[in-house]
Structures are given as C-alpha cells and as structure tokens.
Amino acid sequence: MEFADLIKTPKLDGVFLHDHTHATVEGTLCITGHHLLLSARQENSQELWLLHKNIDCVEKKPFVVQNIIIGGLITLKCKDLRIISLEIKFAKEYYNVAASLEALSALHNAEMEYPFFYRPMYAILEDGYTMFRPELEFAKLISVNNANNTNGIDNGGCEWRISNVNKDFSVCKSYGMTLIVPKSITDEQIVQSSMFRDGGRFPVLSYRHDNGATLMRSAQPISIQGIKRCRADEAILNVVLGRSKKGFIVDTWGKGKSNTETDQHYSQWKKVNRAIGNVSSPSAILDSFVKLIEACNDVNCSPDKWLSRLESxxxxxxxxxxxxxACVVAQCLDQEGSPVLVHGAKGFDSTLIVTSLVQIILNPDCRTVRGLQALIEREWIQAGHPFASRHRYSCYTPQQNRPKNSGATFTLFLDCIYQLYMQFPCSFEFSTQMLILLFEHSYFSQYGTFLCDSEKERFELRVNARTTSLWSYLNRPDVLKNLLNPLYEPNSNVIWPSVAPISLELWNELYLRWIVDQKHSSTAIAQIQDLVTLEKELRTKALKLRKHVTDLSNEILELMNVES
Structure with a gap:
C-alpha cells in the first residue's frame, strides 16, 4: 500500500481553520503521507503543521441544505489535547479529506510511521541509542558509593552480574537482551523463574541504593493449576536478601486482583499492598484521563461543578x-535498608511508575536531564512498556473504539514528576517543558525512541539504525538550553514529598494549555530567567571588585613597607 492510495485530495484551497484561539484562518490545505499542512493566506498567520499520528479522533459534521450536503466541518481531536476544525465548502472534497485523515491517522504498520522517513537537518552530536547502553547503566546501579552511606546499613551478601540469557528474547519477549541478575543465580534458574512469572518477567534489578538495599521489579506469579511454587524464583529472592532479616514485596495492582507469593515459601518477605487504583486493565487509567480532559475542556460549567468533575x-x-x-518503597530502601520487589499484574504499568518514582525520590542523578532520560530508557523503554499499544489511542477516541490495552500510564508517571517538581522546584535540572515534550513524543514523533512495544520489536525493525533518537535531539546545546530549570541547585538529599491531597495541583501547563492563556506563565518564567542571569552577572562583577580591592590593598601595603 502506498500513501498516494490513501490521499484522495492532496491539495485544497479555500479551507477555513478554527483552532483553540477561536480565530478563523483561511488557507490552502495540503495532505502528505505523514502531515497535514495548512498555509494561511494572511500575513503573520501561523501555519498548521500536524502529524497524522497526532490525530486521535476525526469527527464529521456535514452541512446540509435542502437535504443536500454542500460541505462540512471536520473536527480533529489530537493526542496533544488540541481540538481544531477544518471547514470545507464542497461535499466531495469534504468526504475525501475526512476519509484520508481517518485512514492516515489509523495506520498500524510501524515501518510506515514518520520516524522511518525523517532525516534530521542537523549533525548528530551524540547517538541517543548508544548513550544509555544497559551495560553502562547497570554498572552505575551495582556500584555502591560508600562515601554516601550515612545510615550505616548494608544488606550485603549479594553480588550481581550481567546476563545475556535473553539475548534471543526466548526467555521473556518484553525484556531486553541484557539484564542484571544475582551473580550466584544460574541462567537455568532464571529460565525456571520466568516460567513462574506472568509473561516471563522474572525479578530483575531496578536500582541499588547507596546503603546497598536493592529495588527489583517483576510480574506477578502466574495462576496455573498445579503450580504453587518455584524454587528457582525463591532462590533469587533469598539471595537478594543477603544479611537482611526481611524484605518487602509491594503489590501495586490491588488486593484480591492479583496473585502473589505465598507466605510459606517466601517467609522472610513481607507482603505490602499499595494499589495505584481500582484498575482491572490499563484502559482504566485511560478512562480516568478521559474524564479529566473532559472536565478541563468544559470551560462553561460553574467552578463548583468543574471541581466536582475534576475530583470524580x-x-x-x-x-x-x-x-x-513510591514513598513506602523508598522508605523501605532508605530507612529500613531492606530489599524490595515491586510487581503488579504483568509489570508493564503501575510497577514501572513506582520503581521510577522511587529512583527520582532517592537518587539525585535522576533529577538531572540525562538522569531522567536514562531512567526512562531503563525503566520504560528497555523494560518493555508497550508504548505502541498504550498510545495508539488517547483520551478523545470513544471507549468502544479503543482496545483494552490502551492506556495513559506514562502520562500518569509524568504528572507525578510534575508534582515532585512543584514541591521541590530547585531540585530538578530540567523544567516542566521537558516533561511536556516527553508527553508529546511518546504519542507522536519524528524520532524512533518510543516506537514499538518492546526491544524485540525494535530490534527486528532495526529502529536504532533506521531512525533518529529523541535523546540526540534533546541534548543538542541549542535545544537543551530551553529545557533547563533556571532555579536549579543540585540537591544530593532524598526528597520526601507530601502525599496529602491538598499538596497536589492540576498540571494546567499541559491539561489547560489550549484552553487557558499561558502567556502569564511564560512571562513569569522569562522574568525568572532574567533575574537568574542578572544575579550571575552581579556575582561575577562582585568577585572582580573584591579582587580589585584586594589588589589595591596589597599595593598600598607594599608602598607603606617601601616608605618605612
């Protein structure tokens, strides 16, 4: 199939664009294989440049006069939360454009997506695909900085190794080729453990704290009649205990909704239930996101009703x-010095939210630009979060048209980072603008970083060789400077957030950016940046003046010594 087969009207004059600013712009509409473009006739008018993959839902409203359709309005509800409309004057072109956009926005062949066709117009300074190789990241995880060990806690007794047991993805299709496992555990035991866990997702290392306490993640045990225990799986967890008297197994799925390890066979592991929500599938999180955006878009309701809808x-x-x-897990690691295993259902969603947030709370490196990128690579991309399936549809697609594997888990994770950022605004090197960019690129992008559902799929499509990494773009100096937090002051301490409901706030920069004018926020950020720049200039000037005063004092002393 060629793109030309789907584009029935590639160019059309006299199209009216209605956007979030309530402005109406007339221009020429062009449809390419990956983009919808509208070039306005008015001077100084902003052009529309929209990736088809950004379109979440196409709604049609024909104009009917005396039972004859004379044109219509095509409303495009986008994954970046925009809602824009195209007014077309003629019936044939109206149907052609609508049919083309419906087809082009619903392509499910990854190789037809824009990242495989995009060629950057700039030199690649760093290859983002090699920047966070598992071997390098795992080396950081297993190296304990004793100088930072102020608690004197060391669970000890467990060494780690790099395993290539999954090099052909035969043990676990959703895990990467390279994994870190206890050194004393054999590859045969890993295979046995994988058969005990849902989807083969056996316990692997996520993070090692300064005190030696380890954080692991996995899927829950499978429910098969006759299989009640796995000695190899028990061996993995017992080795990780080391000299600790107890460990914690944190279930993020919900009491009664998942299988867990038996007390009899995991006697030193205490079970803790910390369900993210009463969710039976990833789509339940998306359902909540849908209601949130519906409330945000209802600008005409009363404040009381709006708050009620937001809460509901x-x-x-x-x-x-x-x-x-995340705080419970972080306390077990930091204050108890105990190892923790986090799981929930298949380990694709709530598990990754918790293990990622724990590292942001405990590890200051994860609050830097590259640290966050490395975290997303380890805990989401290489860990097999199915971005293609979860983000194929978003909040505007009707529920009956969405498969059950649709979700908004990564958006929930980014919102949690935003909450941490708002409580500790000086502890993050990056600004919230970087979080918004990550939100957008995870749904639609010219880069291949978030393509496919697993490393196996990306390997088969040769994504690393055929596309450009998002990290290669974000880490360019001219791009990076606009993503930095002007208030950043490196903070090596653990950040313990308040989890009281009153401490949370709506992420209006993202959810309301097409509804509420963000100029005041942009102006405030610019003013902060100017003040920070001025402060640096004044400090430099003060240092020069101090040096000048010191030099003058020394000259005076020398003259006095000569005269005497």
Whole structure:
C-alpha cells in the first residue's frame, strides 16, 4: 500500500481553520503521507503543521441544505489535547479529506510511521541509542558509593552480574537482551523463574541504593493449576536478601486482583499492598484521563461543578496513590535498608511508575536531564512498556473504539514528576517543558525512541539504525538550553514529598494549555530567567571588585613597607 492510495485530495484551497484561539484562518490545505499542512493566506498567520499520528479522533459534521450536503466541518481531536476544525465548502472534497485523515491517522504498520522517513537537518552530536547502553547503566546501579552511606546499613551478601540469557528474547519477549541478575543465580534458574512469572518477567534489578538495599521489579506469579511454587524464583529472592532479616514485596495492582507469593515459601518477605487504583486493565487509567480532559475542556460549567468533575475523574487520586506507593518503597530502601520487589499484574504499568518514582525520590542523578532520560530508557523503554499499544489511542477516541490495552500510564508517571517538581522546584535540572515534550513524543514523533512495544520489536525493525533518537535531539546545546530549570541547585538529599491531597495541583501547563492563556506563565518564567542571569552577572562583577580591592590593598601595603 502506498500513501498516494490513501490521499484522495492532496491539495485544497479555500479551507477555513478554527483552532483553540477561536480565530478563523483561511488557507490552502495540503495532505502528505505523514502531515497535514495548512498555509494561511494572511500575513503573520501561523501555519498548521500536524502529524497524522497526532490525530486521535476525526469527527464529521456535514452541512446540509435542502437535504443536500454542500460541505462540512471536520473536527480533529489530537493526542496533544488540541481540538481544531477544518471547514470545507464542497461535499466531495469534504468526504475525501475526512476519509484520508481517518485512514492516515489509523495506520498500524510501524515501518510506515514518520520516524522511518525523517532525516534530521542537523549533525548528530551524540547517538541517543548508544548513550544509555544497559551495560553502562547497570554498572552505575551495582556500584555502591560508600562515601554516601550515612545510615550505616548494608544488606550485603549479594553480588550481581550481567546476563545475556535473553539475548534471543526466548526467555521473556518484553525484556531486553541484557539484564542484571544475582551473580550466584544460574541462567537455568532464571529460565525456571520466568516460567513462574506472568509473561516471563522474572525479578530483575531496578536500582541499588547507596546503603546497598536493592529495588527489583517483576510480574506477578502466574495462576496455573498445579503450580504453587518455584524454587528457582525463591532462590533469587533469598539471595537478594543477603544479611537482611526481611524484605518487602509491594503489590501495586490491588488486593484480591492479583496473585502473589505465598507466605510459606517466601517467609522472610513481607507482603505490602499499595494499589495505584481500582484498575482491572490499563484502559482504566485511560478512562480516568478521559474524564479529566473532559472536565478541563468544559470551560462553561460553574467552578463548583468543574471541581466536582475534576475530583470524580479520579486522576489526582491515581497521582496521589502512585506517590504514596513510591514513598513506602523508598522508605523501605532508605530507612529500613531492606530489599524490595515491586510487581503488579504483568509489570508493564503501575510497577514501572513506582520503581521510577522511587529512583527520582532517592537518587539525585535522576533529577538531572540525562538522569531522567536514562531512567526512562531503563525503566520504560528497555523494560518493555508497550508504548505502541498504550498510545495508539488517547483520551478523545470513544471507549468502544479503543482496545483494552490502551492506556495513559506514562502520562500518569509524568504528572507525578510534575508534582515532585512543584514541591521541590530547585531540585530538578530540567523544567516542566521537558516533561511536556516527553508527553508529546511518546504519542507522536519524528524520532524512533518510543516506537514499538518492546526491544524485540525494535530490534527486528532495526529502529536504532533506521531512525533518529529523541535523546540526540534533546541534548543538542541549542535545544537543551530551553529545557533547563533556571532555579536549579543540585540537591544530593532524598526528597520526601507530601502525599496529602491538598499538596497536589492540576498540571494546567499541559491539561489547560489550549484552553487557558499561558502567556502569564511564560512571562513569569522569562522574568525568572532574567533575574537568574542578572544575579550571575552581579556575582561575577562582585568577585572582580573584591579582587580589585584586594589588589589595591596589597599595593598600598607594599608602598607603606617601601616608605618605612
């Protein structure tokens, strides 16, 4: 199939664009294989440049006069939360454009997506695909900085190794080729453990804290009649205990909704339930996100009704529960010095939210630009979060048209980072603008970083060789300077967030950016940046003046010594 077969009207004059500013712009509409473009006739008018993959839902409203369709309005509801409309004057072109956009926005062949056709017009300074190789990141995880070990806690007794047991993805299709496992555990034991866990996702190392306490993640045990225990799986967890008297198994899925390890066979592991929400599938999180955006878009309702709808969406409750679960795990690691295994259902969603947030809370490196990128690579991309399936549809696609594997888990994770950022605004090197960019690129992008559902799929499509990495773009100096937090002051301490409901706030920079004018926020950020720049200039000037005073004092002393 060629793109030309789907584009019935590639160019059309006299199209009216209605956008979030309530402005109406007339221009020429062009449809290419990956983009919808509208070039305005008016001077100084902003052009529309929209990736087809950004379109979440196409709604049609024909104009009917005396039972004859004379044109219509095509409303495009986008994954970046925009809603724009195209007014077309003629019936044939109206149907052609609508049919083309519906087809082009629903392509499910990854190789037809824009990242495989995009060629950057700039030199690649760093290859983002090699920047966070598992071997390098795992080396950081297993190296303990004893100088930072102020608690005197060391669970000890467990060494780690790089395993290539999954090099052909035969043990676990959703894990990467390279994994870190206890050194004393054999590859045969890993294979046995994988058969005990849902989807083969056996326990692997996520993070090692300064005190030696380890954080692992996995899927829950499978429910098969006759299989009640796995000695190899028990061996993995017992080795990780080291000299600790107890460990914690944190279930993020919900009491009664998942299988867990038996007390009899995991006697030293205490079970803790910290459910993110009453969710039976990833789509339940998306359902909550849908209600949130519906409330945000209803600008005409009263403040009381708006707040009620916001609360009833349950989104901020999911954020609260995610932060609460992460804090519990972080306390077990930092204050108890005990190892923790986090799981929930298949280990694709709530598990990754918690293990990622724990590292942001405990590890200051994860609050830097590259540290966050490395974290997303380890805990989401290489860990097999199915971005293609979760983000194929978003909040505007009707529920009956969405498969059950649709979700908004990564958006929930980014919102949690935003909450941490707002409570500790000086502890993050990056600004919230970087979080918004990550939100957008995870849904639609010219880069291949978030393509496919797993490393296996990316390997088969040769994504690393055929596309450009998002990290290669974000780390360019001219781009990076606009993503930095002007208030950043490196903070080596653990950041313990408040998990009281009153401490949370709506991420209006993202959810309301097409509804509420963000100029005041942009102006405030610019003013802060100017003040920070001025402060640096004044400090430099003060240092020069101090040096000048010191030099003058020394000259005076020398003259006095000569005269005497």
């Amino acid at each position: 969406s349950g989104w901020l409750t999911l954020v609260l529960n995610s932060l609460n679960a």
